[in-house]
Amino acid sequence: MKRVELIPIFEDNYVFVIIDESNHSAVVVDPGEAAAVIEFLERSQLSLKAILLTHHHSDHIGGLTELLEFQAAPVYAPLKNKNSIRNANYVQQGDVLDLESFHFQVISLPGHTRGHVAYWSPDRKWLFSGDVLFGLGCGRLFEGTYEEAFESLNKIKALPPETLVYCAHEYTEENLNFCKLLTRLDNSPITGDDEDLVLYENELLGKRELNLPSVPLKLGIEMKVNPFLLAKDVEQFRYLRDLRNKQ
Secondary structure, three states, rough: OOOEEEEEOOEEEEEEEEEOOOEEEEEEEEOOOOOHHHHHHHOOOEEEEEEEEOOOOHHHHHHHHHHHHHOOOOOOHHHHOOOOOOOOOOOOOEEEEEEEOOOEEEEOOOOOOOOOOEEEEEEOOEEEEOOOOOOOEOOOOOOHHHHHHHHHHHHHHOOOOOOOEOOOOHHHHHHHHHHHHHHOOOOOOOOOOOOHHHHHHHHHHHHHHHHOOOOEEEHHHHHHHOOOOOOOOOHHHHHHHHHOOOO
16 A cells, blocks of 8 residues: 655645555655654654655755665756755656656656656656645746746646645645635636635635645646636736735
């Protein structure tokens, strides 16, 4: 049996541990901090098979050195981050990773950063998307262009609607407030059904009251309510991203 464990770090980050219980092995995604990950691996008696990095920001790679000191494993990182992430196996669009019982396709998703990639498990319908897509939102554009970010979201939208999106931050409640603001604007690009957003809100608040994560996201649902996925063109996306930056 394979499953994904979410390990909270910092204020709102998640590290993901992908587990194959049949052989007690694990792949770690974006270890921004090592201590909690090491404690989990030790407690669960898991062997570290690989580390996947989506981009070079410190809250995603800050625990890498300590984690490798705990247990050596191959590291996979974006080719465009070669200068900031050393001694890794560098990946780009179209690469396929066969890590014993774990299989991933690499999808290039520039925008948040120029080299950002995601790791897609086609057999499980799992997407480890870093900071490109969030619940009811998307990542800020630190390095890439609006056009790149919009195209990256379109790549995600092309995946099966049953896809579970493992995004690396718990921002969904904040983004819900932004969505409510948009519903009050006459020129809002949102074209989704208000009823869908109410249902989303009810489920979200129920989870958060129980201190449960909103991650993973259900892509099919995000495509109905996430304004950045509802944007019809780059100009609508630009309008939304600029407005969100001011909130």
